Amino acid sequence: MTVISRIYGTKAQILRTTTRSMHTGAENMxxxxxxxxxxxxxxxxxxxxxxxxxxxxxxxxxxxxQLKRAVISIPTNIAEGCGRRGGADFLRFLQISMGSxxxxxxxxxxxxxxxxxxxxxxxxxLAKLVEIKRVLTALIKSLRVAN
Numbered sequence: 001m002t003v004i005s006r007i008y009g010t011k012a013q014i015l016r017t018t019t020r021s022m023h024t025g026a027e028n029m030x031x032x033x034x035x036x037x038x039x040x041x042x043x044x045x046x047x048x049x050x051x052x053x054x055x056x057x058x059x060x061x062x063x064x065x066q067l068k069r070a071v072i073s074i075p076t077n078i079a080e081g082c083g084r085r086g087g088a089d090f091l092r093f094l095q096i097s098m099g100s101x102x103x104x105x106x107x108x109x110x111x112x113x114x115x116x117x118x119x120x121x122x123x124x125x126l127a128k129l130v131e132i133k134r135v136l137t138a139l140i141k142s143l144r145v146a147n
Contacts, residue, residue, distance in 0.1 A: 032082035037135040041075040041097070044128050048104070051125060055116045063116070067107040073100035074132065091143045098136050105129055 032038045048071045052064045074097045081093025108125055111117040117125070 030082050032079040035078060035082070035139075037132060037139060038075050038078045038082075040128070040132050040135065041078065044125075044132055045071045045075060047125060047128065051117060051121060055111070059116065063107060063111065063114075067104065067111070070100050070103040070107060073097070074104070087143050087147050091140060091147065094136060094140050094143070098133065098140065101129060101133050101136065105133075 048067060052067060055064050077093045077097040077100065081090040081097075084090060084093065105126070108117065108122060108129070112119075112122045
């Protein structure tokens with residue numbers, strides 16, 4: 001049983017299938033839309049974009065810009081990694097996605113400290129981000145074991 005299976009049970013089937021195909025060179029490895037972590041990160045980006053609409057106008061080119069670039073980097077790096085041949089490339093792009101997730105977390109923390117994001121809204125966003133980071137971590141670990 002893989003790490004992903006232990007964490008997500010049957011929901012991990014798509015991740016296991018994609019991971020397996022990464023190692024066999026199958027053509028279906030390029031369909032990043034089948035990855036739950038990509039789907040969750042796209043949905044999360046929607047939520048972050050909605051939250052930043054309420055930030056002060058003077059933050060548009062500072063914190064809002066940084067937060068939007070970081071949040072969109074999570075799913076785009078997953079997608080780019082899926083388009084590469086080989087598990088090592090995919091692993092590298094997943095690690096970049098994880099770095100972007102940490103950057104988003106930092107920006108959300110700062111947003112809360114500055115009063116741009118209230119407690120419950122910030123808690124919901126951070127909880128969703130933690131979930132994305134857990135899935136990314138599990139997928140990274142499974143690829144490391146397989147390589």
